[in-house]
Amino acid sequence: MKILFIAPRFHPNQIDLVRKLKEENHEVFFLVLNFGPSEDHRLLKPQAIPVLKSIGKFNIEPLNNSMNYFKVLPHPSEYFRILKNIKPDVVILRGGMRSFYSKLLLGYSFRKNLKIICYTQMPQYLGKKDLRKKLLNLFETGVSQFKTYTPVKYNAKEGAFKKLNNLDYIPFFVYPNTKEIKEISENEKMHFLCIGKYEERKNLKLFIQIAKALKSAKFDFKITIIGGADSEKRLKYHDYLSSLINEFDLSQEIILLKNVLKKNMFKYFEAAHVFILPSRNEPASISQLEAMSYGLPIICSIDNGTAHYVKNELNGFLVNPDQEEVLKAMNNYLLDPGLVAKHSFKSLELVNSDFSINSSYQKFIQFLKK
Incomplete structure (x- = not known):
C-alpha cells in the first residue's frame, strides 16, 4: 500500500x-x-x-x-x-x-x-x-x-x-527497546528523566522546588531534563530555568539538555531509573510509552490524553501536575528503591501486551x- x-x-x-x-x-x-x-x-x-x-x-x-x-x-x-x-x-x-x-x-x-x-x-x-x-x-x-x-x-x-x-x-x-528490568543498587544515585519542550505548560519549573526539597532531605538523586528549544520563546524559557538552577545551587542535581537528536535519546533512557512527565493540558504524549519500552517506571500527570497508558501503582503513578504530588511519587521510589524493579517489570509487560x-x-x- x-x-x-x-x-x-x-x-x-x-x-x-x-x-x-x-x-x-x-x-x-x-x-x-x-x-x-x-x-x-x-x-x-x-x-x-x-x-x-x-x-x-x-x-x-x-x-x-x-x-x-x-x-x-x-x-x-x-x-x-x-x-x-x-x-x-x-x-x-x-x-x-x-x-x-x-x-x-x-x-x-x-x-x-x-x-x-x-x-x-x-x-x-x-x-x-x-x-x-x-x-x-x-x-x-x-x-x-x-x-x-x-x-x-x-x-x-x-x-x-x-x-x-x-x-x-x-x-x-x-518497539520494545529492552528486556532488562531496571534495578538500582544500594549506593547508586537515583536518576529521574523528564522530556518535554521548554515551555510553561510542560511544567518543568516545579523541578526546581522539588530538587531543593530533596537536597535538603539529603537524598542522593539526579534529574535530567531534555527539551526542544526550537524557537526564541522556548530558548528563553530554557535559559530562565538554567538561571534558577544556578541561583539555588542545583547544578549537581538538575541537568538541562536541549535539542537532543532523536537517534541519541536511547542513552538517556538507558541511564535513567524513573521517567517523569508533569505537563499540564497535554493532548497526548508518546514519551511515557517510549520510556516504558526501556523498562522505566513512570510518574505521569493525569492532565495528559495518554496518561491511561500508565497503570497507576502498577508501573508507576498518575498524579496531579503539582509539586506536592510529583514529589510524593518521587519519594515513593527514593524511600523504596525496590519499587523501581517491580514497576519496571510491569512497564515491559505492558509494552509487549497492551501496546x-x-x-x-x-x-x-x-x-x-x-
Missing part, C-alpha cells in the same frame, strides 16, 4: 509507525510544513509542502515555529503536482479540516476519488458533556465524512463518559481497509 501522511511536521510519535509500515513493505511518504531541529530522518526524509510567498501585491509572512500552522497557505498547483506524482492509495491527514492544506486536499480528493483518513488526538471517550469537544469532533470528522483514528482512548483526569462512535482508538506505535507493535499494526491496517 502507498501511504501518504500530511502534517505540520514529522513528529517523533510517528517514527515507529513509519518504521513498522516500511518493514511490512508499504511505501510511505510524508508532506510537512516545517522541520524540527531534533527530528530523525534516517527512515524517511519528509518533503516540504510548497507555500505561497505572496498573493498579488501582498507578501505572506514566512513560516516559523511560532506560527499557527493552520493559517499557512500551500501553493495549490505545486501541492497538487506532488500529490499527482505520489499517487497514494490513502492519505492520512493531521489536523482535520482546520488547515488550508486540508481544504485544498478535500477539493483534490473529490476530483481524484482519493481515500482520506484523519488523525486526531481527541479522546475516543469524552469524560463529560463537553459541547466544545463534540463540535470540534464533528468539524474534524463528521462534516467531512472521513474516517478518523486517535491514540487517546480517554482522559484520565475526566474519565470515560460517552463514546464518540466515529473515532477509532489505535495506540501510539513503539504490542504487532497488535497496533494489525489494528491500523484493518482500520485503513474498512
Whole structure:
C-alpha cells in the first residue's frame, strides 16, 4: 500500500509507525510544513509542502515555529503536482479540516476519488458533556465524512463518559527497546528523566522546588531534563530555568539538555531509573510509552490524553501536575528503591501486551481497509 501522511511536521510519535509500515513493505511518504531541529530522518526524509510567498501585491509572512500552522497557505498547483506524482492509495491527514492544506486536499480528493483518513488526538471517550469537544469532533470528522483514528482512548483526569462512535482508538506505535528490568543498587544515585519542550505548560519549573526539597532531605538523586528549544520563546524559557538552577545551587542535581537528536535519546533512557512527565493540558504524549519500552517506571500527570497508558501503582503513578504530588511519587521510589524493579517489570509487560507493535499494526491496517 502507498501511504501518504500530511502534517505540520514529522513528529517523533510517528517514527515507529513509519518504521513498522516500511518493514511490512508499504511505501510511505510524508508532506510537512516545517522541520524540527531534533527530528530523525534516517527512515524517511519528509518533503516540504510548497507555500505561497505572496498573493498579488501582498507578501505572506514566512513560516516559523511560532506560527499557527493552520493559517499557512500551500501553493495549490505545486501541492497538487506532488500529490499527482505520489499517487497514494490513502492519505492520512493531521489536523482535520482546520488547515488550508486540508481544504485544498478535500477539493483534490473529490476530483481524484482519493481515500482520506484523519488523525486526531481527541479522546475516543469524552469524560463529560463537553459541547466544545463534540463540535470540534464533528468539524474534524463528521462534516467531512472521513474516517478518523486517535491514540487517546480517554482522559484520565475526566474519565470515560460517552463514546464518540466515529473515532477509532489505535495506540501510539513503539518497539520494545529492552528486556532488562531496571534495578538500582544500594549506593547508586537515583536518576529521574523528564522530556518535554521548554515551555510553561510542560511544567518543568516545579523541578526546581522539588530538587531543593530533596537536597535538603539529603537524598542522593539526579534529574535530567531534555527539551526542544526550537524557537526564541522556548530558548528563553530554557535559559530562565538554567538561571534558577544556578541561583539555588542545583547544578549537581538538575541537568538541562536541549535539542537532543532523536537517534541519541536511547542513552538517556538507558541511564535513567524513573521517567517523569508533569505537563499540564497535554493532548497526548508518546514519551511515557517510549520510556516504558526501556523498562522505566513512570510518574505521569493525569492532565495528559495518554496518561491511561500508565497503570497507576502498577508501573508507576498518575498524579496531579503539582509539586506536592510529583514529589510524593518521587519519594515513593527514593524511600523504596525496590519499587523501581517491580514497576519496571510491569512497564515491559505492558509494552509487549497492551501496546504490542504487532497488535497496533494489525489494528491500523484493518482500520485503513474498512
